[in-house]
Amino acid sequence: MKPSPRSLCLTLLSAAALLGGCGGEEAPTPRGEGVVVPPAQTEVAGNGLSASAAYCDDVTTWDPAWVKFETDVLTLINQRRAAGATCGGVAKPAVGALTTNDKLRCAARKHSKDMGTNNFFSHTGSNGSTPWQRMASAGYSYRRAAENIAAGYGTAQAVVDGWMASTGHCNNIMDGALTQTGIGYYNAPSSTYRAYWTQDFGTP
Secondary structure: OOOOEEEEEEEEEEEOOOOEEEEEEOOOOEEEEOOOOOOOOOOOOOOOOOOOHHHHHHHHOHHHHHHHHHHHHHHHHHHHHHHHHHEEEEEEOOOOOOEOOOHHHHHHHHHHHHHHHOOOOOOOOOOOOOHHHHHHOOOOOOOOOEEEEEEOOOOHHHHHHHHHHHHHHHHHHHHOOOOEEEEEEEEOOOOOOOOEEEEEEEOO
8 A cells, every 4th residue: 555645643641541543644545553552641661761861862952944843833733722623523612822841842853753764654663662651761751641643744834734634633732631742843855754743742
């Protein structure tokens, strides 16, 4: 099956449940995959990962153009949260703005870099890590967390529009119980999708 030019994926973790799923967007041959993990309140670092400041060393200094993409995504998402939205036909009320958390941003950048460098698209890292393990490795402790990913979208506006048009991704964005976020953009010109996006959400 040919890979779709643009893909989206999401996962959601809370103390009660974890749901996941993804699919292609604007593609003649959409692809789909699902992620289901047992419920957990928080997950310890694993798969060779350890929670330490050194974990984030390779994503602390970032291309200024990529930083602007990340900042623009946050601005657009907070505009959507402030205005309210309709996710899959269900009206969502306006909710408070997300604030950036450096540890979540580290986890998001690490995953976008991993996807671009190793040319894959999945919530599962190339080393088998889950989103929750990456957050833990970055030193982030949460009561509730979620992750949206996307690939192939060339602008902040395009990726936010794509997420908002997908029910699950829109639900994550409009979840008022999620208060913090970290956004990671990585460009890998020789990879299948070139542009890789991760948004991690959390409630400490």
